[in-house]
Amino acid sequence: MYSTELVVQTFISGIMIGVLYALMALGITFIYSIMRMINWAMGEFYMIGSYLQYMLVAWLLGPDLWWLAIVVSTAGVFVLGLLTQWSLLKPIFKKPPEARDDYATVVTLALLLMLRSLATGIAGPNQFTPGSNLPIVMVGPMPLAGARVAAFVFALVALAAFWAVLRYTWYGLALRAASQSRVGVQTAGIDVLRVDRVAFGIGVALAGLAGALLAPVFLVFPTNGLITTVKGFEIVVIGGLGSIPGALIAGVLLGLIESFGAAFVDSAYQNIYGFALVLLVLVLKPTGLFGERGREA
Amino acid sequence: MSASFRRSAVAIAVAAVILALVPLVAGSFMLHVATIAFYYVILAASWNLLAGYTGQFSLAHHAFAAIGAYTSGLMGYHLGTSPWIGIPCGVVLAGLCGLVLGRLVLRMRAIYLAIATWAFAETFHIYLTADYKFTRGELGLSVKSLYGTTDPMPYYFTFLALTVVVLLGLRLLIDSPLGYFMRAIKDDELRARSLGIDTTKVKIAVFAVSSAIAGLAGGFYGHFIVLLSPQMIDFSEMAKIVVMVVIGGFGTFLGPIIGAAPVQVVMTYLQAYGEWNLAVFALIVIVLMRFSMEGLAALFTPLWRRVWKLP
Numbered sequence: 001m002y003s004t005e006l007v008v009q010t011f012i013s014g015i016m017i018g019v020l021y022a023l024m025a026l027g028i029t030f031i032y033s034i035m036r037m038i039n040w041a042m043g044e045f046y047m048i049g050s051y052l053q054y055m056l057v058a059w060l061l062g063p064d065l066w067w068l069a070i071v072v073s074t075a076g077v078f079v080l081g082l083l084t085q086w087s088l089l090k091p092i093f094k095k096p097p098e099a100r101d102d103y104a105t106v107v108t109l110a111l112l113l114m115l116r117s118l119a120t121g122i123a124g125p126n127q128f129t130p131g132s133n134l135p136i137v138m139v140g141p142m143p144l145a146g147a148r149v150a151a152f153v154f155a156l157v158a159l160a161a162f163w164a165v166l167r168y169t170w171y172g173l174a175l176r177a178a179s180q181s182r183v184g185v186q187t188a189g190i191d192v193l194r195v196d197r198v199a200f201g202i203g204v205a206l207a208g209l210a211g212a213l214l215a216p217v218f219l220v221f222p223t224n225g226l227i228t229t230v231k232g233f234e235i236v237v238i239g240g241l242g243s244i245p246g247a248l249i250a251g252v253l254l255g256l257i258e259s260f261g262a263a264f265v266d267s268a269y270q271n272i273y274g275f276a277l278v279l280l281v282l283v284l285k286p287t288g289l290f291g292e293r294g295r296e297a
Numbered sequence: 298m299s300a301s302f303r304r305s306a307v308a309i310a311v312a313a314v315i316l317a318l319v320p321l322v323a324g325s326f327m328l329h330v331a332t333i334a335f336y337y338v339i340l341a342a343s344w345n346l347l348a349g350y351t352g353q354f355s356l357a358h359h360a361f362a363a364i365g366a367y368t369s370g371l372m373g374y375h376l377g378t379s380p381w382i383g384i385p386c387g388v389v390l391a392g393l394c395g396l397v398l399g400r401l402v403l404r405m406r407a408i409y410l411a412i413a414t415w416a417f418a419e420t421f422h423i424y425l426t427a428d429y430k431f432t433r434g435e436l437g438l439s440v441k442s443l444y445g446t447t448d449p450m451p452y453y454f455t456f457l458a459l460t461v462v463v464l465l466g467l468r469l470l471i472d473s474p475l476g477y478f479m480r481a482i483k484d485d486e487l488r489a490r491s492l493g494i495d496t497t498k499v500k501i502a503v504f505a506v507s508s509a510i511a512g513l514a515g516g517f518y519g520h521f522i523v524l525l526s527p528q529m530i531d532f533s534e535m536a537k538i539v540v541m542v543v544i545g546g547f548g549t550f551l552g553p554i555i556g557a558a559p560v561q562v563v564m565t566y567l568q569a570y571g572e573w574n575l576a577v578f579a580l581i582v583i584v585l586m587r588f589s590m591e592g593l594a595a596l597f598t599p600l601w602r603r604v605w606k607l608p
Contacts, residue, residue: 038408040536091587105354105411106543107586109536114579116533121572226532230419233412241408269427275420279401282413286404 010263011256012144016152018255020210023155024232025239025247026162027206033179033242034199035093037104042207042232043225044115049077049208050215050224051119057130066132070154070212077208081201084111089200090193119222128220151213158209159248162202175199179242207232227271234274238281240288250289253277304605305468305550313461320450328449334561335456336518339463341541341553343510346467349548350476351503352483357398357414358511359534360421364391365512366519366529367425367432370440374433380443384516391512392505399504403497418530425527435527443520452521459517463510464554470506471550479503483548533575537564540582546594551601555593 024046031039052073053066061069088111092103134146166172178185178195185192210228218224235254239246254274261273281288320328344358368390369383398417402410426434444451470476478499481489490496519525528534537560545556563581567574601607 032408038411088583088587102543102547103586106540107583109539110579110582110586112579113533113536113575114583117572117575117579121576226419227423230416230423234416237409237412237416241412269424271423271427272420275416278413278416282401282405286409288409 006263010259013148014256014259015252016144016148016255017259018252019152019155019159019248020214021228021231021235021254022248022251023158023206023210023213024228025235025251026159026244027203027210028232028236029239029242029244029247030206031200031203032236034175035089035104035196036182037089037101038108039200039203040105040108041111041115042204043223043229044112044119045077045081045204045207046211046225046228047119047220047222048080048115049073049211050218050220051123051128051211052076052208053212053215054128054130054220058128063131066130066134066150067154069130070209073212074158074205074209077211078201078205080208081204082197084204085197085200089196093193093196116222123222125222130215130220132216145217147216151217154213155209158206162206165202171195171198230271231274234278237278237288240290243288243290246288246290299472302468302472306465309461309464309468313457316457317454320453325449328453330562330565331558332449332453332456332521333518333565334558335453335460336514336521337538337541337557337561338460338554339456339514340511340538341545341557342464342467343507343514344538345542345548345553346470346479346510347503347507349542349552350471350483351479351500352486353399353402353500353504354411355402355414355504356411356532356535356539357418358507358538360418360530361391361395361508361511362515362518362534363421363425363525363527363530364394365515366525367438368512369516370438370519370525371432373440374438380441380516380520384513384520387516388509388512391515392509395508396501396505398508399501403500415532415535418535419532422527422530422532425530432527438525440519440523440525442523443517447523455517456521459514463513468550475499475502544582544585544592546592549592549594551597552592552594555597 024042027045028039028042031037053069056069056072057063057066088107089104092100092107132147132150134150136143137146137149138144166176174185174190174195175198177188177190178192178199182192185195207225207229211225214228218228231254235247235250238254239248239250254277257277258270258273262270265273316331319331323331340358340362344355347358348354365384365387368387369380372378372383372386373380398414402413405413425432428434429436432438443455471479478489478494478496481492481494482496482499486496515529538557541557541560542553543556544560545554546552564574564578567577570577
């Protein structure tokens with residue numbers, strides 16, 4: 001039968017990848033809870049994050065400064081998110097709210113097409129991988145790839161920073177307030193469109209961070225954001241839209257199911273196990289495990 | 298037969314007669330492009346029934362077209378059945394899958410529904426690629442052509458007839474009591490239920506019908522392009538359908554018809570720019586959205602009213 005060692009190793013790798021998927025889900029759910037819209041181009045910001053990481057590591061900083069490259073690429077995606085909100089989404093949010101959802105959907109879908117084909121146009125359909133000279137880490141008797149461990153640790157640090165910003169800064173307060181009531185925030189004299197901009201920036205930066213961290217593991221190519229985005233959306237459905245603890249717990253859950261499915265059932269269908277979990281949750285609890293119950297904006 | 302149906306039927310008949318004369322002047326490349334445009338008109342119109350009229354913003358419509366195409370294609374490939382048996386099977390299977398998916402997403406709010414249907418489509422996409430021994434995956438599944446020829450002329454007429462039939466059927470449905478129930482559900486589901494509408498039944502029925510129509514279009518499309526690949530279920534296909542409907546006019550009968558054809562034609566001619574074509578196309582869409590959000594159908598409304606002397 002299967003050895004305990006294999007079970008433990010599968011468990012650890014499931015949790016490690018789950019936290020990275022959770023970053024993506026957190027970005028989706030965070031943007032939704034403030035702006036009440038879904039950013040369908042999330043995977044494209046992931047893709048940009050991974051390309052930035054590759055370029056910085058390969059041309060500018062070298063593999064030893066990978067952590068600096070990750071900070072810079074995340075910041076780059078953050079700035080790009082600010083610009084996107086300012087140029088494309090702000091004009092929509094100035095208009096009355098009825099049509100907003102549909103048009104936010106169309107604009108982000110168009111953005112998805114545009115960024116993807118720009119990436120193919122500029123860099124070609126080639127696959128890149130940023131070099132990593134991180135040594136193999138031993139956790140007890142188990143060897144783990146250095147890049148994966150580094151990504152996991154970095155993701156935990158980023159999650160802690162994200163939590164601290166939300167909890168202790170003025171912007172965090174404004175963001176939490178906006179997620180409760182967009183009108184209330186405005187009556188308190190806060191420019192809700194400015195809050196939106198920061199929220200969108202942070203949300204896509206989380207995707208960019210996931211892209212940068214996973215670049216050595218999942219390679220860099222124009223549609224590399226797709227699979228992680230599917231996972232992100234599955235986590236959001238499982239955990240409940242707008243719930244931050246839901247995204248984290250569901251992320252780890254999905255990572256575990258996927259890694260056990262791949263190890264003990266069939267690795268070719270690794271990407272489908274998550275969907276089975278989604279179906280199960282939908283049948284049993286359609287609002288997700290931690291979802292708000294039918295509260296409208 | 299309501300007056301509204303009669304007016305639309307006359308308009309569709311006039312357009313169909315004009316379009317039937319097009320092969321007299323058009324070359325075979327133009328006919329090919331037009332045939333594909335008809336395919337998208339059917340997809341866009343049936344998705345509009347689901348999203349625009351009933352408010353179920355599904356992102357799995359392209360998946361149902363692929364179910365139709367792959368069912369017929371795989372039956373032909375593995376069993377050697379004729380397309381005329383395969384296509385109805387594809388329609389039935391797409392309708393059944395729509396029934397099940399519609400049942401699953403029934404109680405979800407708009408955004409959840411979009412995400413869940415999207416996850417369904419992407420999972421199907423991954424399956425088609427992963428199980429390449431059965432579906433041939435990225436290698437491509439070659440299927441028999443419907444008329445044993447690659448000349449687009451007979452396909453052009455087939456798709457023209459299909460489009461006319463589907464549009465008339467949709468118009469009938471929209472003007473029927475069921476059509477009014479659909480719009481009532483979109484406006485306010487709770488209120489619709491309080492007025493005694495069985496919203497569950499209506500929503501599932503619409504999901505199944507629109508999926509079956511997508512399967513029908515997909516089945517014929519497969520036997521027209523003769524090579525199926527998972528590209529058919531790439532998310533950009535769904536994005537295209539959404540963009541077509543929104544450019545034309547979301548939740549209007551005319552919208553998908555006048556949105557789909559021009560978008561498809563523009564995209565075909567942008568192919569000359571290689572990888573850049575989608576970038577240019579997306580840029581056009583973003584600029585359009587930025588300056589006008591009404592959709593093209595709004596431009597035609599005054600004209601339509603004048604022609605029929607409506608108030």
